[in-house]
Amino acid sequence: MARYDRAITVFSPDGHLFQVEYALEAVRKGNAAVGVRGTDIVVLGVEKKSTAKLQDSRSVKKIVSLDDHVALVCAGLKADARVLVNKARIECQSYRLTVEDPVTVEYITRYIAGLQQKYTQSGGVRPFGLSTLIVGFDPHLGVPALYQTDPSGAFSAWKANATGRNSNSMREFLEKNYKETSGQETVKLAIRALLEVSYFLSSGCTFEFIFHKLPEHA
Amino acid sequence: MKFDTSGLESTASVFGTAGRELVDGFAAAAPPAFELPVTKDFDGFQKEAVQMVKPAKGTTTLAFIFKEGVIVAADSRASMGGYISSQSVKKIIEINPYMLGTMAGGAADCQFWHRNLGIKMHEVQLARLPGEVGSGSCSTGLVLTASWLLDLCDICTYIFSLCRLHELANKRRISVTGASKLLANILFSYRGMGLSVGTMIAGWDETGPGLYYVDSEGGRLKGTRFSVGSGSPYAYGVLDSGYRFDMSIEEAGELGRRAIYHATFRDGASGGVASVYYVGANGWTKLSGDDVSELHYKYYPTVSTEASESDQMVEA
Numbered sequence: 001m002a003r004y005d006r007a008i009t010v011f012s013p014d015g016h017l018f019q020v021e022y023a024l025e026a027v028r029k030g031n032a033a034v035g036v037r038g039t040d041i042v043v044l045g046v047e048k049k050s051t052a053k054l055q056d057s058r059s060v061k062k063i064v065s066l067d068d069h070v071a072l073v074c075a076g077l078k079a080d081a082r083v084l085v086n087k088a089r090i091e092c093q094s095y096r097l098t099v100e101d102p103v104t105v106e107y108i109t110r111y112i113a114g115l116q117q118k119y120t121q122s123g124g125v126r127p128f129g130l131s132t133l134i135v136g137f138d139p140h141l142g143v144p145a146l147y148q149t150d151p152s153g154a155f156s157a158w159k160a161n162a163t164g165r166n167s168n169s170m171r172e173f174l175e176k177n178y179k180e181t182s183g184q185e186t187v188k189l190a191i192r193a194l195l196e197v198s199y200f201l202s203s204g205c206t207f208e209f210i211f212h213k214l215p216e217h218a
Numbered sequence: 219m220k221f222d223t224s225g226l227e228s229t230a231s232v233f234g235t236a237g238r239e240l241v242d243g244f245a246a247a248a249p250p251a252f253e254l255p256v257t258k259d260f261d262g263f264q265k266e267a268v269q270m271v272k273p274a275k276g277t278t279t280l281a282f283i284f285k286e287g288v289i290v291a292a293d294s295r296a297s298m299g300g301y302i303s304s305q306s307v308k309k310i311i312e313i314n315p316y317m318l319g320t321m322a323g324g325a326a327d328c329q330f331w332h333r334n335l336g337i338k339m340h341e342v343q344l345a346r347l348p349g350e351v352g353s354g355s356c357s358t359g360l361v362l363t364a365s366w367l368l369d370l371c372d373i374c375t376y377i378f379s380l381c382r383l384h385e386l387a388n389k390r391r392i393s394v395t396g397a398s399k400l401l402a403n404i405l406f407s408y409r410g411m412g413l414s415v416g417t418m419i420a421g422w423d424e425t426g427p428g429l430y431y432v433d434s435e436g437g438r439l440k441g442t443r444f445s446v447g448s449g450s451p452y453a454y455g456v457l458d459s460g461y462r463f464d465m466s467i468e469e470a471g472e473l474g475r476r477a478i479y480h481a482t483f484r485d486g487a488s489g490g491v492a493s494v495y496y497v498g499a500n501g502w503t504k505l506s507g508d509d510v511s512e513l514h515y516k517y518y519p520t521v522s523t524e525a526s527e528s529d530q531m532v533e534a
Contacts, residue, residue, distance in 0.1 A: 098403065099384075099396035107388060140424045 019127055020120055023076075023151035026129035030075035030164040031062065034193045035133040036174070037146040037159050038186030042135035043211040044073045045190045046164075047198050063210045067092040069136050070105055071210050072112075075164030076130030076151075084128055088112050105136040109147040109155050117153025127151040131163045135210075160189070166197035187211055264410070276487020278449030278478055279309060280457060281420045281429055283442045285464045287498035288420040288427045291474035293449065293482050293510070294490030305490040377401045394421040394428030398438060406436030416446035422497050449481030449488035456480045467496055471505040479517065482510040 012018060033046040044063055051057040065071045066088050074081040091111050095103045112132060120127045131150045138145065148163065149155040160178050162170035173196045174189070181189060187209070194207055257263045279292040292309040295302060380400050384392040392400075398419040405415060415434035422428070431439045431446070443461060445453040456477040465473065471494045478492040492513060494505040 098399055099393065100399055101393060101396060104388065104390075110387075 017120060020152045023127045023129045027076040027131045027151065027163065028165065030130065032162065032164045032166055032170065032194060032197055033073045033075045033133055034162045034170055034190050035135055035146045035160065036186050036190045037144050039180055039182040040144065041183055041186050041211055042144045042146055043187050043190040043209065044071055044133060044135050045194050045207055045209045046073050047194055047207055063208055066108060067102060069102060069139060070108055070134065071136060072132050072134045074130040074132045080128045080130050084112060084115060084130070087115060102139040104138055105134060105145040105147060109134050109149060113149040113153045113155035116149060116151055120153060133161060133163060162193060169197050277309065277447035278445065278453050278481035278485060278488040279418065279447050280445035280453050280474060280477055281418045282457065282461065283427045283429050284470045286467050286470065287422055287496060288429055289470045289474045289494065289496055290420050291478050291492065291494040293478055293488040293492060295488055297487045310493050310495055377404060391423065393423040393425065394419055394430060398430035398432050402432045402436060402438040405432060405434050408434065409436050418444050418446060420497055422499055447488065449485035452481040452484045453477040471496060475506060475508065475513065479510050479513045483514065
């Protein structure tokens, strides 16, 4: 099988794109991230490994906003994340410029997923080594949304999901304990999901959370 | 014309923004453009081109927002200088169930555009909208005056197809703001090339009724009352003096009809049939299509005068 992982444009005989699968491996080594959708709130959480003593921890932000109403967290290669986020931010503004409307969460997710797919079907490039969790509210209907993308360019909507390190355990926990919640209950669920896996990690790791509440003017 | 699907690509490419280092399968969507003619005097040529268009712009169209929605009305005469080429041009055209297109111009162009549009809409009728996403529906009435070149017809086809593609991709109808912005951007890219277009886009979307005026200079204005065409001053007179925000649908339709009639009465380049459409939360409906000469006798019925009766008595 070693012959089939050089140029990603080549399929292996049993239908795999190995570069994409290796990218997923890189994702599995990234920091744990969780996203939960409530009835009037969306929550994103990510664990931050303890920063080195001399490092300025404020410069390490893992949850980024793409626009006023959309936020994103990645698991995987951080440098790839920066490139992807920059392109997504430009797209958000470009959309506002052409249609005079904020993007919907689904649209920007589709754009990011399209970007990730593009890099799996071009020559001389490798896929982005990251999966993203994207949350936000529909600008007109005020409906909360949570989406996930992966290096293959696939995306789907979720009620709750996890990615990165130990994502399987987190997802199992979420599946067992998920209920339609709102407000603080949703935040608590996300926190508990992260605690579930980081209990085993080295002490001193912190979490970063963001939660969007339904904007009043929706 | 090859069906241009650049509308499916990210909007960023329209403005040539960053991120093109990758050799990608999508060609960068350059804005559509004419090949410029090679002449000694390009400015003079442009002036001539615009002059050629002017007679074909004879029309009266109007649209206004009121409490219940939007009224869109237009005449139906196509003229070339002093010659009336058609009295039955459809200037408000139904593009698809939620979009109206109106225009004036060369009759052949109109027919081409209409047929072309129908074909294009047939091509893109790929999927039905699965259940309503938003609470309101969007009906975009497009009032387009003076479509001149066949390429302009292609622009209109393109913009309507863009709207439909937007709807298919995003599972919700494009807003009036969005549709007018798309058209304005396209017209801007043709700026200085001799197009003469004054459009109104009217519709009802998730934010309620909307009305935009878009012209071939690339200008775009949001407003509540517009009239476009050679008969517009006359239409404005009637429209502005009779307008109230809280009218009923019948009253508003009657105002639009009367405004078009008075414009056709005084403007030689407008005439034919006064069509009035209403755009509301449930879409557009055609309110009426009356021959303006019949409207004339409705508004100003002939009354037999006393003088002729007394003449008769004298003779007897």
